[in-house]
Amino acid sequence: MNILLIYPRYPDSFWSFRHAMRFIGRKASFPPLGLLTVAAMLPQSWQKRLVDLNVRPLTDQDLAWADCVFISAMTIQRGSAREVIARCRELGIRTVAGGPLFTTFHQDFPEVDHLVLGEGEITLPLFLRDLELGRPQRLYEAEQRAHLRDSPTPLWELIDPRSYAAMNIQYSRGCPFDCEFCDITVLFGRKPRTKPLGQLIAELDSLYRLGWRGAVFFVDDNFIGDRRKLKEEVLPVLIEWMEARKHPFYFYTEASIDLADDDRLMEQMVRAGFEEVFIGIETPHEEGLAETGKMQNINRNLLVSVRRIQRAGLQVHGGFIVGFDSDTPAIFGTQMRFIQESGIVTAMVGVLSAMRGTRLHQRLEREGRLLGEASGSNTSVDLNFVPRMDSELLISGYREILSFIYAPREYYQRVMHLLREYRPRAKARFHLQPGYVGALVKSMLFLGVIGRERLHYWKLFIWTLLRKPRLFPLAITYAIYGFHFRKVSEKI
Structure with missing residues (x-):
């Protein structure tokens, strides 16, 4: 089977850090760990692809390739998840959904073909067994808790790490x-x-x-x-x-x-x-x-x-x-x-x-x-x-x-x-993340020249270099965070 794993888009929120991503040349904060773990639990012979809508859009070609779409989402991703499910239903593609959103609100998604709820280490093998036998059920639930030793190493090969912070x-x-x-x-x-x-x-x-x-x-x-x-x-x-x-x-x-x-x-x-x-x-x-x-x-x-x-x-x-x-x-x-x-x-x-x-x-x-x-x-x-x-x-x-x-x-x-x-570890190394130099230059332009925080930015810039030079990368990181948080709070 060709399995397309889709992670819905997050709306703007504090946790998204979307407005900070442009400074470091990344597209999203984290990869979809749950879906990558689920992918590792699927049969090795199946072909697998992952589309993270926080990184790139979902194309018709993506959906045309898929025999089945797996979706996992948090509650905040409900709107984007509904859009993905609607597109799959319109094209007649089988959908399998799990994760916190569907575990909590599964009654609200009658259009999903298969709901694999709770902890996937327990319910996903049951679904896969029934699928192999040609009699997959619509709903899989389990009250018991999983042994985390049954959780496999995520299938990192499905992502481009350069897309994530x-x-x-x-x-x-x-x-x-x-x-x-x-x-x-x-x-x-x-x-x-x-x-x-x-x-x-x-x-x-x-x-x-x-x-x-x-x-x-x-x-x-x-x-x-x-x-x-x-x-x-x-x-x-x-x-x-x-x-x-x-x-x-x-x-x-x-x-x-x-x-x-x-x-x-x-x-x-x-x-x-x-x-x-x-x-x-x-x-x-x-x-x-x-x-x-x-x-x-x-x-x-x-x-x-x-x-x-x-x-x-x-x-x-x-x-x-x-x-x-x-x-x-x-x-x-x-x-x-x-x-x-x-x-x-x-x-x-x-x-x-x-x-x-x-x-x-x-x-x-x-x-x-x-x-x-x-x-x-x-x-x-x-x-x-x-x-x-x-x-x-x-x-x-x-x-x-x-x-x-x-x-x-x-x-x-x-x-x-x-x-x-803050008292960092005495022997801690500077963590110059990939893209840091570019982020510094962009912060000097967008925060230090164009932004309304420019006076405060340069005060922090100079103060840190003189008083806490070891923490200078951290100071610039927080300046960039501030831009994101202010953008989000202004929308609210």
């Missing part, structure tokens, strides 16, 4: 916490499951052989979910692997704020090559944290925790939310002050959204407050529930936060704050 791998699934608004535990459970150490190293080896050098994103929703295994087994071997190859990669991932409580874990992560970590801070308002069950963030000084992580050598990126039932109009000023004082440069602020399957969605449904389905976008202002606060006040307050934190003066102040606090 970073590569990505998965070490674990699941999160020990159960925040009310989060659908991670719905999809992957609360008990963290991890890949065998040898399997993880084999995946890193595959990226190394591919010729990739630079950023690698561990896509785990909470990388430190099983911290004992990390400290005793995984990180020591990862440190050795990186040192033996002269640190070809640098890593970033997602973790909970209690990372700040473990000096040894932070020290090992930094030695292993981790430089950035995304943390769901959500709100500095303790009532909001208690309301949503974000217990790991309660009874701690969040500013001190962020400072500890940054001084340990990990840049903190933060997720923030407004719209909790306990929020008052004062929350907007509180969020703005916290973000500025923390030095979190990439502060991704969103309005609370009730995702289907979450405890929040269930509670709001019981209370008769649901208005529709969530978009899955962290920049959406289309409320899908009735908030306690006046809706217009909530949206205007949200827009006020974005206008403030991504205004040039405030944004560049946070960059300098971070550079003062």
Whole structure:
């Protein structure tokens, strides 16, 4: 069979970094890891091609070649996924769909021929078996969790790595916490499951052989979910692997704020090559944290925790939310002050959204407050529930936060704050990503000459060269990030 794997397009959002891609000559942030893993599970005798709509358009020739189309998508990609499915249906091409969007909303896609839901290591072999027997079913579901040892190395040969800013791998699934608004535990459970150490190293080896050098994103929703295994087994071997190859990669991932409580874990992560970590801070308002069950963030000084992580050598990126039932109009000023004082440069602020399957969605449904389905976008202002606060006040307050934190003066102040606090690994090498020199030149033109942030840009440029020359590439990177975030916030 000829199998065409299609990854739908992402709309503009904080996570897309689309406006930053033009500076470095890349087309998308990451390749579609789920589809590349699925491709590796298909029979070797099948012909496989992948079209990532974030990299190039889908042509009629692509579809004419295919016997069957496999689609995987996140909720935010719903619109693009529908367009792909419609084109396939019009041409009579069989479609197989899976991933978070279809697992959560499979009833909304009656036009898909086969829905392979949940964790593919379990359900995809069932579909392939029935397909070989000539009796494939329409729906495949499984409540049990997969053993990650059954997850193969992604089929990297299907992509051109030069199209992407970073590569990505998965070490674990699941999160020990159960925040009310989060659908991670719905999809992957609360008990963290991890890949065998040898399997993880084999995946890193595959990226190394591919010729990739630079950023690698561990896509785990909470990388430190099983911290004992990390400290005793995984990180020591990862440190050795990186040192033996002269640190070809640098890593970033997602973790909970209690990372700040473990000096040894932070020290090992930094030695292993981790430089950035995304943390769901959500709100500095303790009532909001208690309301949503974000217990790991309660009874701690969040500013001190962020400072500890940054001084340990990990840049903190933060997720923030407004719209909790306990929020008052004062929350907007509180969020703005916290973000500025923390030095979190990439502060991704969103309005609370009730995702289907979450405890929040269930509670709001019981209370008769649901208005529709969530978009899955962290920049959406289309409320899908009735908030306690006046809706217009909530949206205007949200827009006020974005206008403030991504205004040039405030944004560049946070960059300098971070550079003062950040303590990178003593022997860390500069990571001059491919295209960095071109990105520097473009930033000097578009940000330093044409852009309205030009005075702040040159202040950061000169200050960093004089005071923190080792961090100059990082300063330029954040200047480019600021352009992206400002473009996104202006649309909102």
